[in-house]
Amino acid sequence: MTVLEQPGSSRNTSDLPGPPPAWRPRVDPGPLLPDAEPYRLLGTDAAGRLDPGLLTRLYAQLVRGRRYNAQATALTRQGRLAVYPSSTGQEACQVAAALALEDRDWLFPSYRDTLAAVARGLDPVQALTLLRGDWHTGYDPQEHRIAPLCTPLATQLPHAVGLAHAARLKGDDVVALAVVGDGGTSEGDFHEALNFAAVWQTPVVFLVQNNGFAISVPLAKQTAAPSLAHKAVGYGMPGRLVDGNDAPALHEVLTEAVRRARGGGGPTLVEAVTYRIEAHTNADDATRYRTDSEVETWREHDPIALLEHELRDRDLLTEEFVRTTQEGAEELAAGLRDRMNADPELDPMDLFTHVFAEQTSQLREQAAQLRAELAAEAAGHPEHTEHGALAGEPAAAGRSAQETRP
Amino acid sequence: MTTTAPETARKPATMAQALTRALHDAMAADPSVHVMGEDVGTLGGVFRVTDGLAREFGEDRCSDTPLAEAGILGTAVGMAMYGLRPVVEMQFDAFAYPAFEQLISHVARMRNRTRGAVPMPLTMRVPYGGGIGGVEHHSDSSEAYYLATPGIQVVTPATVADAYGLLRAAIASDDPVVFLEPKRLYWSKDDWSPDAPTQVAPIGRAEIRRPGANATLITYGPSLPVCMEAAEAARAEGWDLEVVDLRSLMPFDDDTVCASVRRTGRAVIVHESNGFGGPGGEIAARITERCFHHLEAPVLRVAGFDIPYPPPMLERHHLPGVDRILDTVARLQWESDWTEGCGA
Ligand SMILES: Cc1ncc(C[n+]2csc(CCOP(=O)(O)OP(=O)(O)O)c2C)c(N)n1
Numbered sequence: 001m002t003v004l005e006q007p008g009s010s011r012n013t014s015d016l017p018g019p020p021p022a023w024r025p026r027v028d029p030g031p032l033l034p035d036a037e038p039y040r041l042l043g044t045d046a047a048g049r050l051d052p053g054l055l056t057r058l059y060a061q062l063v064r065g066r067r068y069n070a071q072a073t074a075l076t077r078q079g080r081l082a083v084y085p086s087s088t089g090q091e092a093c094q095v096a097a098a099l100a101l102e103d104r105d106w107l108f109p110s111y112r113d114t115l116a117a118v119a120r121g122l123d124p125v126q127a128l129t130l131l132r133g134d135w136h137t138g139y140d141p142q143e144h145r146i147a148p149l150c151t152p153l154a155t156q157l158p159h160a161v162g163l164a165h166a167a168r169l170k171g172d173d174v175v176a177l178a179v180v181g182d183g184g185t186s187e188g189d190f191h192e193a194l195n196f197a198a199v200w201q202t203p204v205v206f207l208v209q210n211n212g213f214a215i216s217v218p219l220a221k222q223t224a225a226p227s228l229a230h231k232a233v234g235y236g237m238p239g240r241l242v243d244g245n246d247a248p249a250l251h252e253v254l255t256e257a258v259r260r261a262r263g264g265g266g267p268t269l270v271e272a273v274t275y276r277i278e279a280h281t282n283a284d285d286a287t288r289y290r291t292d293s294e295v296e297t298w299r300e301h302d303p304i305a306l307l308e309h310e311l312r313d314r315d316l317l318t319e320e321f322v323r324t325t326q327e328g329a330e331e332l333a334a335g336l337r338d339r340m341n342a343d344p345e346l347d348p349m350d351l352f353t354h355v356f357a358e359q360t361s362q363l364r365e366q367a368a369q370l371r372a373e374l375a376a377e378a379a380g381h382p383e384h385t386e387h388g389a390l391a392g393e394p395a396a397a398g399r400s401a402q403e404t405r406p
Numbered sequence: 407m408t409t410t411a412p413e414t415a416r417k418p419a420t421m422a423q424a425l426t427r428a429l430h431d432a433m434a435a436d437p438s439v440h441v442m443g444e445d446v447g448t449l450g451g452v453f454r455v456t457d458g459l460a461r462e463f464g465e466d467r468c469s470d471t472p473l474a475e476a477g478i479l480g481t482a483v484g485m486a487m488y489g490l491r492p493v494v495e496m497q498f499d500a501f502a503y504p505a506f507e508q509l510i511s512h513v514a515r516m517r518n519r520t521r522g523a524v525p526m527p528l529t530m531r532v533p534y535g536g537g538i539g540g541v542e543h544h545s546d547s548s549e550a551y552y553l554a555t556p557g558i559q560v561v562t563p564a565t566v567a568d569a570y571g572l573l574r575a576a577i578a579s580d581d582p583v584v585f586l587e588p589k590r591l592y593w594s595k596d597d598w599s600p601d602a603p604t605q606v607a608p609i610g611r612a613e614i615r616r617p618g619a620n621a622t623l624i625t626y627g628p629s630l631p632v633c634m635e636a637a638e639a640a641r642a643e644g645w646d647l648e649v650v651d652l653r654s655l656m657p658f659d660d661d662t663v664c665a666s667v668r669r670t671g672r673a674v675i676v677h678e679s680n681g682f683g684g685p686g687g688e689i690a691a692r693i694t695e696r697c698f699h700h701l702e703a704p705v706l707r708v709a710g711f712d713i714p715y716p717p718p719m720l721e722r723h724h725l726p727g728v729d730r731i732l733d734t735v736a737r738l739q740w741e742s743d744w745t746e747g748c749g750a
Contacts, residue, residue, distance in 0.1 A: 136519040147487070148519055152511045158477050159512070162484020162492075169440075169466055170488070189507075192477030199472050354518045355557055357525065357580045360610070360657040 027236055034229035034241035038273045041249040042306045050248050052316055058095060058247045059311060060325045062304045065091035065115045067329035068124060071336050076282040080340045082133040085112040089277030092247035092303035093209045095119045100254035101177055108147040108160040108178035116179065117146050124336045134344040154184040157193030157206065164204040175261045177205045183214020185228050194269065198235040203261035205254060206269045209244060211276035216289035232269035244272025245303040348374060418595040421569045425455045425587065427600050428573035429493065433463050439577060440485065441468040443478060443495030452497055453533060453592055475505040482528050483512050492528045493577055499534040500543035513582045514557030526582045535628040535678050537590035537725055539718040546715055547679035552584045553655055560655040561609055562586040564630035566598040568653060571607030579609060588628035610657035614666065618648035621672035621738055624663060624689060626652040629676045629726055636731040645735060655685055664696045671702040672738045676726050681709030703739035
């Protein structure tokens with residue numbers, strides 16, 4: 001017996017006036033519902049119809065992505081990156097997201113999605129600027145149509161909705177794809193972004209990478225929903241549940257969602273079921289909250305191995321292809337390693353340059369203070385005097401705050 | 407040749423009407439200006455500041471959003487990234503708080519984060535302050551929260567002309583502006599009329615509203631009329647008070663404020679916001695750092711008490727009034743022998 005069925009709660013309603021016009025759901029929720037099982041292509045009959053060119057392209061990107069993750073993780077051990085949230089095991093999500101977009105579309109990544117940006121063509125050194133710590137964003141978002149990597153969870157989602165909305169208002173057929181983690185779906189901004197997108201019928205695709213954990217907290221403590229994809233129905237948009245380690249399946253679903261969005265069909269929520277093979281970041285100890293055997297189970301469902309299987313079945317995994325793919329990945333890693341091993345050129349005066357379009361008098365004073373400190377430091381340490389950063393700065397504009405007695 | 411409208415046509419307008427006119431003119435001048443918020447479309451906003459805009463410019467340009475402040479500001483961020491100039495309305499001061507994360511984590515930082523590649527030319531309009539008999543959550547002075555965040559400009563008009571001029575400047579600014587509208591001045595009028603020449607007021611410049619020789623009252627927004635009244639009343643006591651209207655809290659006009667205080671040698675800061683952690687503390691510190699040797703007395707503050715905003719039937723005890731300002735001015739050590747009491 002539920003609370004609502006308690007005895008004494010029933011009333012005689014026969015002499016009440018008739019109800020107002022019958023209420024109906026505004027849309028049929030049926031077509032919005034996700035499948036009961038994550039959508040898969042690899043290992044099914046449907047895999048046979050997949051274009052070999054797409055499969056080899058996905059494969060080459062996955063291998064590069066795996067190598068990129070390994071290299072970035074190594075750079076944290078060498079002290080070259082402040083922190084690295086690895087996407088090892090989640091490469092299919094990263095690559096499929098990047099490949100589903102046209103050049104004019106926008107990607108809204110979280111901190112874990114540098115690989116998606118790299119797969120889209122961004123220079124990995126620029127992608128890693130935030131995590132190296134020399135600036136917050138290392139690339140021009142407008143040039144690459146990649147929003148800054150976002151750290152406050154889910155807060156990039158309303159940006160994606162607003163950008164796609166603005167594009168539509170301007171008559172541009174631009175789609176925004178925003179990536180968020182399973183933990184991020186509990187944030188208010190996730191809810192608000194999906195609601196705005198559905199109400200405005202914005203051309204945006206939300207990709208949830210459900211990798212099982214938000215740092216240490218498993219999905220069961222995050223949500224009571226049947227699946228994260230089911231959340232879509234509450235906003236009036238379709239939810240798609242996909243195997244996030246099946247690169248062709250996820251690519252197909254995302255491409256379809258992007259196509260639908262571009263054609264005016266509105267937003268889609270895609271949940272990609274995957275797993276975070278590494279710890280949350282290099283600073284995390286995953287043994288405190290999960291077992292090695294669980295990780296092993298997921299290693300067996302590896303996105304690269306799954307695709308390799310299909311390629312081998314079709315005789316696409318030629319020696320030549322494997323070799324060039326691996327060489328390409330090694331080249332990427334070597335370039336990244338070499339360039340990250342050089343110290344970045346930093347200009348401390350940049351701290352004041354971009355706070356406002358026009359510097360306030362307060363910031364001019366503070367810049368003058370730092371400039372003087374740097375000059376004194378340079379004078380005390382002759383080896384620093386040729387540091388070119390200070391040359392060309394406008395002369396100190398600050399006045400001395402200390403005054404003489406009238 | 408100057409043509410002036412016939413006297414009969416020069417009907418003074420309210421501050422709310424001047425704001426509407428500013429939004430209207432900005433939208434007419436620049437198709438990238440988009441107004442958005444709760445009830446701003448069909449209704450014209452709960453204070454009617456967006457009245458008629460949806461009708462004239464269409465609902466795509468003046469749109470009723472879902473009821474979610476973080477979502478409103480967050481989507482405005484994305485719109486600004488794509489080259490629009492969103493003007494967001496928050497319905498009331500205390501109902502802007504859900505949008506704080508977007509404001510602080512993104513709006514304020516986006517230009518800096520991207521080395522200028524992604525500016526945030528958006529305006530967040532916030533009706534603020536008390537004195538309108540509002541129930542809880544309808545009378546907050548939230549400016550100190552905004553001032554604590556580098557990267558946003560914080561502007562508040564106290565006159566009808568400034569309501570027009572500063573809002574035009576805010577919308578035209580390539581940086582984000584929190585535009586604080588003193589609720590209790592919405593229905594105020596002065597000599598500004600929609601037919602008068604419409605001037606854009608520069609952001610970052612304070613204005614001397616009343617010249618005086620003996621002490622400076624430094625204020626902004628809803629407290630300006632109170633200070634003007636206090637300055638008038640002070641004449642009977644023999645004090646000639648100067649009144650500075652800050653207009654822009656960030657950027658802060660140190661030059662105008664300090665020049666005034668150096669002239670008068672005494673300063674009182676007046677605002678509704680709580681004293682502890684309020685803007686007055688920062689202003690007093692700046693004056694002390696820059697004008698110490700010109701001061702005849704410590705810089706004093708008349709601020710709201712350090713209490714959650716009171717219920718309407720008690721708010722008059724909380725708000726800075728003429729008497730409290732005059733009592734404070736009286737404490738500015740006018741006696742020449744004050745040092746004796748300090749054992750100096
Ligand atoms: C608003 C906010 N709260 C807390 C954090 C700290 N934090 C960083 S990552 C993380 C877990 C996120 O989990 P999930 O969304 O599943 O993404 P994943 O890291 O697994 O990719 C937390 C709590 C944050 N970045 N932002």
